[in-house]
Amino acid sequence: MKCRYCGKTCSASYCNEICSAKAEQYDRKVSKVKVSTFFILILVDILVTLITIIFAPYIGIGIMFMGFGLILLFFPYVTEETLTVMSIRSSLILMRTVSLVSISVGAIIIGWNLLT
Numbered sequence: 001m002k003c004r005y006c007g008k009t010c011s012a013s014y015c016n017e018i019c020s021a022k023a024e025q026y027d028r029k030v031s032k033v034k035v036s037t038f039f040i041l042i043l044v045d046i047l048v049t050l051i052t053i054i055f056a057p058y059i060g061i062g063i064m065f066m067g068f069g070l071i072l073l074f075f076p077y078v079t080e081e082t083l084t085v086m087s088i089r090s091s092l093i094l095m096r097t098v099s100l101v102s103i104s105v106g107a108i109i110i111g112w113n114l115l116t
């Protein structure tokens with residue numbers, strides 16, 4: 001069996017108390033997340049992007065990346081199906097990486113256009 005939180009092979013669902021507690025904390029956070037909130041934020045990001053693109057195309061695209069990255073930073077959650085192939089910890093690391101890359105790309109695009 002593999003630990004649901006860290007992915008290490010162990011004899012139970014979790015390898016120790018810490019992993020079990022962290023997974024429980026994760027499940028509690030996920031249960032509080034409203035899918036509607038996530039989609040509203042995505043919609044706001046797209047709207048702000050579209051409005052900005054009219055005036056400043058590249059800055060609009062930068063805002064889209066930054067907004068998407070920020071949303072993922074607050075909602076770094078994947079589907080239950082994804083958690084059957086990867087541990088909770090790996091999914092969090094993956095989502096944070098995607099989030100930070102997205103924020104950085106957005107910041108670089110905006111910074112580049114403000115400077116040049």
Ligand SMILES: [Zn+2]
Pocket residue numbers: 003004005006007008014015016019
């Ligand atoms: Zn573990």
